[in-house]
Amino acid sequence: MSRAQWLLLTAAACAALTGCAPLDALPYAYEIEDTVLLRTLGVDVATQRLDGVAVTASSGERPAVGDSPGQAGVVLSAQADTVSAARTMMQSYGKDELFFGDVEQVVVGEGLAQRGLDDLLALMARDPELRLEARLWVVRGGSASDVLFGGEEGGGVDDRLDAMEADAEQRSATLPRTAREALVDLARSGTTFLPALAQGPSRPGDGAEGDTAVSTAGYALFRDGALCGWAAGEEAHGIHLLLGRADAGLLECAAPDGARVALLLTGVRTDYTPVFRGGALAGLEVKCKVEARLAEVRGGDALSREELAWLEAETARLCRTRMETALSHSRALEADYLNLRQRAALSAPWRKDELEQDWEKDFPGLAFTVNVQVKVAGG
Known part of the structure; x- marks a missing residue:
């Protein structure tokens, strides 16, 4: 059985294992007063x-x-040949039962990400206590253990991860992604992308309560189920634009008169058209329409019509650069983690078979053409 077939079978089993299963499918019964909800x-x-x-x-x-007062959080760890065995070891650490059915965030260290996600995702699909709706994070330049134990001093990293997830769902440089989304991506193409975390010293004003702070750090990129690269900064924003998401937040630029301008992206639509030459796939045309609102002008007057036109052109240039950076990196890694093949097929369904057949061979040499139109309101 091929790796893709195995992942597809695992994904197909997800509904049965994570849907409306009977309560007696859970392996244990818990008394809430004697249970630690992880x-x-x-x-x-x-x-x-x-x-x-x-x-x-x-x-x-x-x-x-009930009558039991609130308690400080606990952080436990164990090492074994499998995740299941390590969890069983943790059950012996104290008198309280450990319940993993409340796990909403799964943090993967860089080393394990380099080894690959297949085993972890397969476990999450078949284990009745773990949930495929849990958010996945990858630690850049560190381990999950460092992040979890480092957050213990400030009351635990759990609240920080929840806050970053909530921020990402509104407006952030990193989009949240679930284990289910990663599993489907890997089954389809062997590639995916997941939000990245970085840990560093805290500084005044960053909201951290201890000596270390955890922050988002763009995306971890995967090919054949294993970590193959990172996307951060402008490239991460480019991923959002390519996905048609307006989550890229504020965009700043300097006007010709020296004023600093902040724009809030409010809408993005991105369309893809495959380009064929001589019957062979030669490139991909990307058209992006961006709607933005003028959020702030510092050090200048209200924008004139000419200045607004300049601002729209400059914003289009910045967005195009972000998108081209993300596309070029994806092509260099030979990792279609943005699922461009399916997006191209949707615009030319009559050529879907050709795209499916030749995509992996043609993708590293594809020419990308990116056109961006921007409309700014509030000038």
């Missing part, structure tokens, strides 16, 4: 055994239950 799961490459895994679990601060 919110975040971290998975790394083991340091104490060959080819094993290191698992870290965090509860965050535990609220009061």
Whole structure:
């Protein structure tokens, strides 16, 4: 059985394992007063055994239950050959039962991401306690254990991850993605992208309560199920534009008169058209329409009609550069993590078979043409 077939079978089983399953499908019964509800799961490459895994679990601060007062969070860790065995080891650490059915965030260390996500995602699909709707994060330049234990001093990293997820759903440089989305991507093309985290020293005003702070760091890029690169900064914003998302937030530029201008992107539509020459796929034309609102002008007067036209042209240039950077990197990695093949096929369904057949061969040499039109309101 091929890797793609195996992943497709796993994805097909997701509905049965994570949908409206009967309550007795859960392996244990829990008394809530004697149970630690874990919110975040971290998975790394083991340091104490060959080819094993290191698992870290965090509860965050535990609220009061009945007459029992609230309690400080706990962070537990274990190493074993499998995630399941490590979780079983944690059950022996104290008198309270550990419940993994509340895990909403799964943090993957860079080392494990380089090894590959297939095993972890397959476990999440078949384990009745774990959920494919959990958000996945990849730690850039570090381990999940470092992130979870580093957040313990400030009351736990769980609330910080929840806050970043909420921010991302509104307006952020990083979009949240679930294990289910990653599983479907990998089954379809062997590629995906996931939000990245970075840990560093805290500084005044960043909201961190301890010595370290966790922040978003663009995206981790995957090919054949394993980490193959990173996308951050302008490239991460380019990914949003290519996906037709307006989550890229504010865009700043300097006007000709020296004023600093801030634009809020309010709408993005991106269309793809495959280009054929001599019956062969030669390129991909990308057309993007952006709607933006003037948020702030600092150091200048209200924009004239000519200045507004300049601003629209400059914004189009900046957006085009972001998109071209993301496309070029995807092509260089030979990783179609943006699912461009399907997007191209949707615009030319009569040539879907040709696109499906030749895409992997043609993708590294495709010529991308990006055109962006911008309309700014509030001038």
